[in-house]
Amino acid sequence: MKQYEDQAWRESMRIRLDVNHLMDEHMDASAQTGFEKQVGAVTEADLAKIMPRAERARRSLSHKWGKASQMMGWTKLPTGQRKVVDDILKTAARIRRNFDTFVVLGIGGSALGPIAVQQALNHLHYNELPAEKRNGPRFYVEDNVDPERMAALFDVIDPKTTCFNVITKSGGTSETMSQYIILTTWLKEKLGNAWTKHVIATTDKKKGNLIRLAKENGLKTFVIPDGVGGRFSELSPVGLLPAAVTGIDIEGLLAGAAYMQEICEEEEDMRKNPGWMAGILGYLLMTKGKNIEVLMPYADSLKYMADWYAQLWAESLGKKFSVRGKVVHVGQTPVKSLGVTDQHSQVQLYAEGPFDKVVTFLAVDNYRAEVKIPGGFDDMPNVNFLCGHTMNELIKAECSATEYALTKAGKVNQTIILPEVNAFTLGQLMYLWEFKTAVAGELLSINAFDQPGVEEGKNATYAIFGRPGYEEKKAELASQPAKDPKFIL
Numbered sequence: 288m289k290q291y292e293d294q295a296w297r298e299s300m301r302i303r304l305d306v307n308h309l310m311d312e313h314m315d316a317s318a319q320t321g322f323e324k325q326v327g328a329v330t331e332a333d334l335a336k337i338m339p340r341a342e343r344a345r346r347s348l349s350h351k352w353g354k355a356s357q358m359m360g361w362t363k364l365p366t367g368q369r370k371v372v373d374d375i376l377k378t379a380a381r382i383r384r385n386f387d388t389f390v391v392l393g394i395g396g397s398a399l400g401p402i403a404v405q406q407a408l409n410h411l412h413y414n415e416l417p418a419e420k421r422n423g424p425r426f427y428v429e430d431n432v433d434p435e436r437m438a439a440l441f442d443v444i445d446p447k448t449t450c451f452n453v454i455t456k457s458g459g460t461s462e463t464m465s466q467y468i469i470l471t472t473w474l475k476e477k478l479g480n481a482w483t484k485h486v487i488a489t490t491d492k493k494k495g496n497l498i499r500l501a502k503e504n505g506l507k508t509f510v511i512p513d514g515v516g517g518r519f520s521e522l523s524p525v526g527l528l529p530a531a532v533t534g535i536d537i538e539g540l541l542a543g544a545a546y547m548q549e550i551c552e553e554e555e556d557m558r559k560n561p562g563w564m565a566g567i568l569g570y571l572l573m574t575k576g577k578n579i580e581v582l583m584p585y586a587d588s589l590k591y592m593a594d595w596y597a598q599l600w601a602e603s604l605g606k607k608f609s610v611r612g613k614v615v616h617v618g619q620t621p622v623k624s625l626g627v628t629d630q631h632s633q634v635q636l637y638a639e640g641p642f643d644k645v646v647t648f649l650a651v652d653n654y655r656a657e658v659k660i661p662g663g664f665d666d667m668p669n670v671n672f673l674c675g676h677t678m679n680e681l682i683k684a685e686c687s688a689t690e691y692a693l694t695k696a697g698k699v700n701q702t703i704i705l706p707e708v709n710a711f712t713l714g715q716l717m718y719l720w721e722f723k724t725a726v727a728g729e730l731l732s733i734n735a736f737d738q739p740g741v742e743e744g745k746n747a748t749y750a751i752f753g754r755p756g757y758e759e760k761k762a763e764l765a766s767q768p769a770k771d772p773k774f775i776l
């Protein structure tokens with residue numbers, strides 16, 4: 288039996304959401320002990336008022352009702368991919384046997400998930416480990432078109448032993464397709480016809496150029512299902528193949544997501560439903576002027592989960608129009624921060640600056656390593672107080688201390704607690720955030736699943752590069768007033 292099939296273990300691994308410091312009731316009690324009065328906490332009246340709409344939002348996000356046409360395909364991913372998972376595991380085993388380097392080519396939702404999951408669940412110096420200690424090939428994600436970075440990649444890879452996974456939902460994103468062209472040309476030069484064994488395409492089953500190229504060249508292909516947008520695609524082959532290649536337990540990830548999905552969809556008591564509650568509170572805080580959410584994991588392993596969440600939250604909720612076409616200009620700016628590192632750079636602002644933020648801590652009960660701080664400084668009490676403790680104790684103390692400092696300063700904050708970082712808890716966290724985002728989108732009455740602001744930039748790039756069909760856009764760009772040199776200093 289797999290660990291995550293054991294009910295007691297599952298319960299022990301349930302992630303928790305502590306929202307005490309968002310709630311007016313609690314913050315008011317804190318104020319009576321001399322803490323600064325909180326501005327913009329959530330009251331019971333706020334919750335009661337939003338309840339009917341929140342209830343409708345929760346019901347509409349069930350995997351039982353969601354239709355692919357409404358971009359709800361992500362709700363089907365935790366439990367609906369048995370055959371795909373088998374194919375991924377088989378392909379991953381072949382890659383692990385035949386290659387010593389695996390490179391993902393993708394951007395945005397086609398890159399941030401693979402990066403985040405790799406950082407969370409594999410060794411923090413994975414690529415530097417000797418091959419026998421790694422769980423698979425060295426792993427790179429190329430999510431930019433910086434020429435220096437591409438040149439640097441060529442310096443560390445060998446065509447004979449490198450496998451590329453090109454990932455693009457639309458099959459046409461300029462950045463990813465330019466990487467595809469560069470790297471497949473290089474492979475062809477070095478390997479001749481055998482290049483096709485070194486490239487795997489993950490894309491839409493019909494739309495876009497990548498699927499056409501994949502079919503023409505007989506590339507192994509994985510499909511990003513209908514109704515799954517880029518930033519909601521990590522639990523599809525987009526994230527599952529790269530994770531499986533580096534030895535991550537993808538069935539554990541999906542089991543964690545399914546566990547959280549059941550809670551989010553079925554639990555009718557908002558106070559026991561973290562995904563739903565997080566979405567409701569996120570929305571209410573926006574209505575109270577909290578325009579920024581700072582995400583602060585107290586674990587290096589979760590550092591890039593903040594990047595993944597930042598895309599999910601920003602791209603889904605930052606919208607000009609409501610679903611009824613009204614101009615609304617909504618959204619909340621996500622800011623990435625790392626505990627304890629950024630205590631020494633950003634926390635001054637969070638404690639004493641404007642009351643425009645909510646801080647979300649990510650805390651971990653049990654780290655996967657323990658490091659002791661040895662003794663030997665008895666004659667220096669100001670150093671010795673650290674001795675005999677562990678770094679585990681220190682990082683947790685610093686997390687509690689920052690939470691206290693912000694609360695004392697009247698700044699709203701919440702904490703998501705992971706019992707430990709493993710595939711099951713990470714799957715839960717991802718699903719919780721996806722559900723939260725979708726709930727907030729419903730309450731804001733916007734389409735959380737499109738990204739017209741991103742498309743505009745993509746189209747402008749096509750126009751600048753002279754892609755056929757973008758002549759009008761090119762003319763529009765050319766009609767901009769020229770920059771005045773007097774404003775360039």
Ligand code: PA5
Pocket residue numbers: 394395396397454455456457458459460463516517518519602738741
């Ligand atoms: O969430 C999204 O849809 C976007 O951020 C995309 O992931 C990103 O633009 C990359 O698109 P594609 O996967 O089509 O190459």
